[in-house]
Amino acid sequence: MRKRTLIGWSMTSVVLLAALAWAFAPRPVAVETGVVGSGPFEESIEEDGRTRLKDRYAVSAPVAARLTRIVLREGDRVAAGDTVAVLLPALPTMMDERAVREASARHAAATASVQRARAALERAAVKVEETQLELHRTAKLTGEGFLSAARLDSARLAFAAAQRDHEAARAEQEVAVQERERAAAALQPLGAATPARPLTLRSPVDGVVLRVVQPSEATLPVGTVLMEIGDPSRMEIVAEMLTTDAIQAQPGRRAVIERWGGEPVQGRVRRVEPAAFTKVSALGIEEQRVAVLIDLDHPPPAWDRVGDGFRVTARVVTRSVDAATLVPVGALFPYADGGLAAYRLENGRARLQPVEIGGRNASQAWVRSGLSPGQVVIVYPPPTVAEGVRVRARR
Incomplete structure (x- = not known):
């Protein structure tokens, strides 16, 4: 009887010790993982931009006159020589x-x-x-x-x-x-004089009416702008970049226009404006920026619906590599004296791996040495991850 009791207590103790060992044993750290790949790499400068017509024509009153009502509206197409406005002689001042x-x-x-x-x-x-x-x-x-x-x-x-x-x-x-x-x-009464010949204003180019400034009949002074006309097929992109970035966005650089409502459109930097200007950011910081002008190469048919002043995203490519080892930029972290490193996932454990990169963009980094395509790395490693720590990939 005593022997059976002793065996029972012994077995219970072993089970309790095993449970305690399992409860206090270190567990694998759950981490996000990514795969080192291979492919083309581009380093670029990304900035918000807007569309702008290369040539805008303002139709104005050459003399002080009375304008008849303009029937054209924004978006109407006009050809060079079409009548866009008619001016009549201004009435004399009424006399008391x-x-x-x-x-x-x-x-x-x-x-x-x-x-x-x-x-x-x-x-x-x-x-x-x-x-x-x-x-x-x-x-x-x-x-x-x-x-x-x-x-x-x-x-x-x-x-x-x-x-x-x-x-x-x-x-x-x-x-x-x-x-x-x-x-x-x-002393001649108003309207008693013989009506003078009206002055017809014509469109200077083929294009579209962009803005009608004065649609209603009115008496206007000389030089008053009546409307603006432009050709939407001659469109350019204006991106206001930081002066430090504009140094790299030299004329001839390839550019990609994105987030306009369709597939990315290829373009080229035509000119960087010679004069910069001060602009206050959303955080209240004064920044020195300069306008970078981009020409489009072959816009798709859907681009015809893009008008003047539309918002886009301009990405100027400053470096391009056809075949590069690519790693998610979130897998890199500072290491040693100004270097970078990443954690490889090997046999369920994290292995510290110093790397040398040739460049990075918003999502990927070009690795010159340290990693090979196909290896699994830890993305955004938590503070509990260190060399040799057991980890498991989240699903």
Whole structure:
């Protein structure tokens, strides 16, 4: 009896010890894993951008005039030479009672000036006739020897001066007549004048109406912009990049336009603007940025629905490798003196592996040495992972 009891207690103790050992034994750390692959690698600069027409044409009023209502609307297609707006002469300013009385007084004064100029002209004509008769008498007496030649010269000069006075009087009369006509025009009622010929404004190019600034009828000053016209087929991408990134985005670099609503579109950097500008980021930090202009190579048919000012993502490729060993960028972490390392998953344990990388982008890193395609690495290793620690991959 005692022997059976002893055996029972012994077995119970062994089971309890085994349970305690299992309970306090270290368990494998659950980790995320990734596979080292092989393929093309691209290092790029990614920045938000927007579409912009290369050429925009603003149709404006060349003179102060009255605009008739514009029937064109945004998105309407126009051809070069099509009528886009019609201008009419602006109506004169409306006159109150005081202005009418002043204009009437000016007209009466102008009429009196015409009468005075007519009288001066008649007086000048009489003077010409008088000096002409005196010249004839003086010439006759001089020829008979009764007067000197100097007296004849004086008579000739007096006749010439009278002729000039007559011409000046005629000009004064013409000026007075024109002043009277101007004063009469100021008294003319609105709409009484003969309608002038309208001025037609035409489209300078084939394109699409981008914006109608002044659709309604109105009286406009000279230089007022009426609408903007552009050709959507001549589109470019403008990306405002940091100046430190723009140094690498030199003309000729390949670019990829993404997140516009369709498949990625290939392009090329055409120009980096020579002048930078200061822009405040969403975090309130002042940044020096510069505009990078990108031309599209062969946009797909769906790109025709993209308009001016649409938001896109521009990715400028600064380095490209056709065949590279690729590892998820989340598997790398700082190691030693400025180096990088990763954890390999080998036989259920984490193995520390220093690596040398040639470049990285947002998702992948190009590994020059340390890892081989097909190896499994731990992505975003937790702090509990170390060399030789047992790990298991999450499913």
